[in-house]
Amino acid sequence: MIKIKKVREENDKFLAFAEKSPFYPDGKGGQLGDRGKIDTALVLGVEEREGLICHILDAPVEPGEHTFEIDYLRRKDIAIQHSAQHILSASFLRVADIQTLSFHMGEEFSTIDLDVPQITEVVLQEVEEMANEIVRSCIKVEIVETNIESAKNLNLRKSLSEKVGEIVRVVKIGDFDLSACAGFHVSNTGKIGIIKIVSWEKVKKTLTRVYFLAGNRALRDYSIRVSVLRELSTLLTSSVSEMPARTRILLEKVKDQAALINRISEEYAKYLSKDLETHKIKGINVSVYNGFDDVARFLPKYFQGDLLICKTSDGYQFSSEKIDCSKLIAFLREKTQGAGGGGTKKGSLKTSAPINKIFSLIDNYLGVI
Ligand SMILES: [Zn+2]
Structure with a gap:
């Protein structure tokens, strides 16, 4: 049961506040929040507001005790993306001594901001290989709670945030990575399935943002790419590896013909x-x-x-x-x-x-x- 303290309407939604909640809030530790139901109302978002946990609902509920339901499939996906981030960040550090400055998880993809203005494809490939080797090695992921003094003596990947309390929750991926984190994680790296870097770009002049997918998200993306490439392969009558060269030839032809049309138009x-x-x-x-x-x-x-x-x-x-x-x-x-x-x-x-x-x-x- 969840105990709702107060409810109010805002922008056609209903805000149900509770002191304690089984729903994980959006944005905490860069991760997505839980969804599900409180009574029969859908939970559209979860925020920390006014010192309480605020559930954004699509329908009103009365203050008092209510049953709730958490979308565990979504939580599983969040745990996969989040664990993949730990592994990727640790891999960037091991392969190229690159620190992760921040992490953002979205509904479609997740990103990490790296403390370098640019990155080579060789590094990205090595990082991805290392990360997937950790996945394939099926390493147990342990959650260790310790006090702040002992935590400081651990070899944590990132120094502790100043906001951290007396008890520190440390996520331990074998001897590969140790980091303080409050979010959801898988219990074994094998459950991630696959980690794929899909894109990267320079941001804020000094950082590189890396976009990645893990688990089912990566598999779905792979299916889309295969189907798009199959269609393009038919349209261009070429194999996937020949596609860039074939497209360049076609674009050159289009450019030449546009120039020719210009010349003929002027003559005419x-x-x-x-x-x-x-x-x-x-x-x-x-x-x-x-x-x-x-x-x-x-x-x-x-x-x-x-x-x-x-x-x-x-x-x-x-x-x-x-x-x-x-x-x-x-x-x-x-x-x-x-x-x-x-x-x-x-x-x-x-x-x-x-x-x-x-x-x-x-x-x-x-x-x-
Ligand atoms: Zn984490």
């Missing part, structure tokens, strides 16, 4: 600029192009008439040496409830108005200026 625009459909509106020669956006981009460069209108995929592009385009566009924008603008010689208008409507509006505009 040059030729087309002398032969555009032209209408006379209030003594002004208005030429129109309704075709490819790529060609429209180059037309103003070669256009010699009074006003050029190019129909583009989302509206019109205007260019002129004779008429102030920014003023014309402002007028059209207001009349068509469109968007856009530009400079005196060039600009664009986003609108769905048809070209005939644009012509008649230009006729109005030229009549008043």
Whole structure:
């Protein structure tokens, strides 16, 4: 039973406070908190607040004693990720003398921040191999409670935090790692199954953040990667190991073809600029192009008439040496409830108005200026 002291509503959730709780709080020691139920209400989060344990619930409960249920599968996953972190941190220290400064466990993946601005793939690989060797060795994980003075004499991986109380809880992984920790851990390293580093990046200029997965999380990630790679392998008609080279060739081709399309578009625009459909509106020669956006981009460069209108995929592009385009566009924008603008010689208008409507509006505009 759990004894709820007080309950209050906050942001459509219900906060149930207790002095003592079997639910482990979120964020304590960098680890995720427990989930489950209090009575029939779902526990959505657990926090240390106002000197009490605060359970965030999806439904109200009365103050008093209630039954509870903890999600033990989730707790098992938390224990696996947390134990994997101890092993990885100890491996970084053994392989490359790199200290772990902090640890964060998320719902999807966990991270450790290492006290180095960069790291080589060789080190990461050696660390991962050592960590998985410890997993395969099925080493017993013991929890030893000792007083602070004796703890100080132990060869702990990290010096004790100042917040630690008189009794220190030490997690002992054989003679591989000793560290003070309050979270959940597996009873044997074999229960972790697998530890996989999936990514790393430089953070805060001086640290390296390493992303890792362990146990079922790693297996699920492996399944996703296999299925994505299988699909890519079919699409690219290549084996997994040939994929990067094959993709580079394809991207090069795309780049070359884009450059070719640019060149052809410019050639075509040059030729087309002398032969555009032209209408006379209030003594002004208005030429129109309704075709490819790529060609429209180059037309103003070669256009010699009074006003050029190019129909583009989302509206019109205007260019002129004779008429102030920014003023014309402002007028059209207001009349068509469109968007856009530009400079005196060039600009664009986003609108769905048809070209005939644009012509008649230009006729109005030229009549008043
Ligand atoms: Zn721990």
